[in-house]
Amino acid sequence: MEFVLIVIISIIIILAAIFAILTKNLVSAIISAGVVSLLASIIYLMLSAPDVAMTEAAIGSGLTTVVFLYALNKIRKSGEDG
Amino acid sequence: MGKRILIWIILALFIYISLPFISDFIPSHELSYVSQKYVTDGPKEVGAQNLVTAIIVTYRGLDTLGEVVVLFIATAGIGFLLSRSRGKKKKRRESSIILQTGTKILFPLIIMFGIYVFINGHLTPGGGFQGGVVIASGILILLLALPDNPLHEFLLSFTESISGFAYVLIGALGLVVAAGFLDNKILPLGKFGQLFSAGAIPIIYSLIGLKVGAELVNILKHLKND
Amino acid sequence: MKIITGLGFILIFIGIWAMLTRKNMIKIVIGFSLIDTGIHIIMVSIGYIKGRTAPILNSAVDKARALTEVVDPVPSVLVLTAIVIGLAVTALLLVYVVKLYKYKKSMNIDDYGELKW
Numbered sequence: 001m002e003f004v005l006i007v008i009i010s011i012i013i014i015l016a017a018i019f020a021i022l023t024k025n026l027v028s029a030i031i032s033a034g035v036v037s038l039l040a041s042i043i044y045l046m047l048s049a050p051d052v053a054m055t056e057a058a059i060g061s062g063l064t065t066v067v068f069l070y071a072l073n074k075i076r077k078s079g080e081d082g
Numbered sequence: 083m084g085k086r087i088l089i090w091i092i093l094a095l096f097i098y099i100s101l102p103f104i105s106d107f108i109p110s111h112e113l114s115y116v117s118q119k120y121v122t123d124g125p126k127e128v129g130a131q132n133l134v135t136a137i138i139v140t141y142r143g144l145d146t147l148g149e150v151v152v153l154f155i156a157t158a159g160i161g162f163l164l165s166r167s168r169g170k171k172k173k174r175r176e177s178s179i180i181l182q183t184g185t186k187i188l189f190p191l192i193i194m195f196g197i198y199v200f201i202n203g204h205l206t207p208g209g210g211f212q213g214g215v216v217i218a219s220g221i222l223i224l225l226l227a228l229p230d231n232p233l234h235e236f237l238l239s240f241t242e243s244i245s246g247f248a249y250v251l252i253g254a255l256g257l258v259v260a261a262g263f264l265d266n267k268i269l270p271l272g273k274f275g276q277l278f279s280a281g282a283i284p285i286i287y288s289l290i291g292l293k294v295g296a297e298l299v300n301i302l303k304h305l306k307n308d
Numbered sequence: 309m310k311i312i313t314g315l316g317f318i319l320i321f322i323g324i325w326a327m328l329t330r331k332n333m334i335k336i337v338i339g340f341s342l343i344d345t346g347i348h349i350i351m352v353s354i355g356y357i358k359g360r361t362a363p364i365l366n367s368a369v370d371k372a373r374a375l376t377e378v379v380d381p382v383p384s385v386l387v388l389t390a391i392v393i394g395l396a397v398t399a400l401l402l403v404y405v406v407k408l409y410k411y412k413k414s415m416n417i418d419d420y421g422e423l424k425w
Contacts, residue, residue, distance in 0.1 A: 003311075010315045017319060017342055021326040026334055033338045036319070040345050043312060047356040049384045050207035050364075051134045054199075055391045056348070058215040063298060064341060064395055066222060070305040071402035072334065075409045089328045096324060100317045107313050110357055110380070117380045125365055125374075133363040133381045134388065142385060149389045156396035163403045207364065211392050294392065301399050 006046060013039050026072060034065035129271040130204035130280040138209065139283050139290075143253065143264030150246065150293055157297045164304045177227050185227035192220030200291035204280045210287040214294030221299050225306055233303055242296035245289045252286055312353040319346030331416050333405045337398060344394045348387045355383030 013036050020032040037060025044053040113121060120137055130136040138146050200213030221233070256265035266286070272279035319342050326339030356379055363381035365374055405415075412419060 006309075006311060010311065013315065014318055014322070017322045020338055020342070021322060021330065021335065026332070029335065029338055033341060036342065036345060040349060043315075043349060044352055047309065047312065047352050048360060048362045048379045049352050049355070049387070050362050051132070051209065051212070052348070052352055052384050052387050052391070054208055054212045055215070055388055056345075058212055058219065059391050059395050060341075060345065062219055063215060063222075063302075064398055067301065067305060067395070067399050067402060068334070068337075070302070071406055074305065074406050075415070078406070078410050079413065092328065093321065093325055096321060100321075104310065104314050104317060107310050109309060110354070112357070113375065113378075113380050114382070117382050118375060120381060121363070121374050121378060131365050133365065133378070134384050137381055137385045138388065146389065149393060152393055153396050156393075156400050159400055160403050163407055205366075207362070211388060215392075298395070301396070305399065305403070 002046065006043070009039050009042055013043075027069070030065060030068040030072065033068070034061045037061040037064065125274060128266060128280060128283070129274055130283055131274070132204055132206065132209075134207075135204045135209050135283060135287065136280075139204075139286050140264065140266050143286075146290065147249070147253065147264070150249070150290065153294065153297050154246070157300050160301055160304050177229065181227045185223050189220055189224055192223070193217055196220060196291070196295070197288075200288050201284055202277070203287040203291075204283045205277065210290030211294055213287075213291040214296075215298060217291070217295035218298035218302065221295075222302055225302065229306075233299070238296055238299060238303075241292055242300070245292040245296070249286060249289045249293065252282055252289070256282075309353050309356055309358075312356075313350055316346045316348075316350035316353065319343070319349065322346075331418060333408070333415050333417055334402075336417065337401045337405065340401065341394070341398050344390075344398075348390060348394075351383045351387050351390075355380035 016032045016035045016039070020029045020036065023029050023032070037056055040060065041053045041056040044050075044056055112118075120133060120141060124130070124133050124136045124141075128136040128140050130139075196213045196216035198213075199208040199216055200210045203209030203213070225233075252268070253264040256268050257263050260267040264286070266281035266283050269281045269285075271281050278284070323339045323341075323343035323346060326342065327336050330336055330339065360377055360379045361369060363378040363384070365378070369377050408420065409415060414420075
């Protein structure tokens with residue numbers, strides 16, 4: 001059962017990572033990079049490392065995504081100003 | 083064209099290097115020598131239930147201090163590169179009433195949860211880094227809901243510098259009172275598994291939490307568009 | 309957990325591929341953070357021991373027999389600090405991207421050829 005779950009999560013992680021690289025839309029790329037981190041935190045929980053899982057869920061999928069989006073917003077704004 | 087071939091050669095070489103790691107990978111069956119020492123002597127020497135915390139704060143305390151310094155340098159670099167550009171305050175669109183009301187209810191709860199996470203770092207999963215990140219995400223909501231109200235600059239820099247200073251000070255106190263730098267036995271170890279136990283670990287981890295939270299809020303504040 | 313180690317190597321491979329072939333600088337930073345995640349997954353999977361529990365010695369774990377009941381705590385510690393540093397480094401890279409964009413108004417890495425020769 002656990003093995004099947006790990007295989008499913010691994011497939012979703014790999015697909016999300018490839019989608020993040022290939023998509024033309026930068027916002028979708030950033031969000032799917034966040035999905036990779038969120039599912040990686042489930043993997044850590046299955047590997048009996050709850051501390052790492054908490055950190056990855058909070059930093060990897062929370063703050064990193066926000067930092068990426070803020071930077072993208074800043075780039076777009078500085079493009080408008082000319 | 084040559085560039086593309088070169089890229090695929092590099093990727094093929096990476097696969098060639100990493101395949102032996104995967105095919106010959108043997109899952110470990112017992113703890114490594116260092117970990118055996120940590121697991122057997124940790125509860126006696128440090129008194130923390132969570133062994134990860136015991137290693138981060140005490141056994142590898144110097145590494146953690148260096149890590150906080152690296153975080154500080156990265157934040158300082160970001161602040162240097164994105165230094166305040168000319169005023170020209172633009173009127174910003176107000177955030178929605180749902181976000182504002184939700185923030186009023188959620189913000190204190192998130193901050194309280196962050197503090198809970200790092201005070202209980204030696205008993206349950208969690209600790210200074212996780213708690214600091216939770217606090218930073220609480221302040222992120224505040225930044226989203228009230229974009230016009232700037233953060234209290236003095237309070238932020240005060241928290242950051244005082245917690246870093248107190249961290250080093252407690253470490254140096256261990257040099258005088260206890261066995262060495264960042265030793266947690268400057269306070270009595272207490273009863274194993276209680277909140278007030280494990281010597282100075284809850285204090286040190288709270289300071290790390292405040293420091294990490296302040297650094298991350300600084301990163302967010304600099305990257306926020308204004 | 310061989311499959312999880314393999315997953316980590318696949319993530320590193322995707323990250324290197326992204327860093328080498330993409331032209332958009334944000335995509336390159338995303339590739340960097342994928343490499344980060346892959347390395348962390350490999351490190352945690354090295355410390356895992358089948359059928360054991362997390363290294364927290366509460367009432368669920370017999371303290372006398374802890375040596376045979378908990379997983380290796382050292383990789384967890386290393387990964388924990390590496391994740392926080394990873395966020396700071398990613399933010400620094402993004403700030404460089406913002407600064408470069410302000411300088412030349414282009415996200416394409418090929419436009420920045422000053423140091424090429």
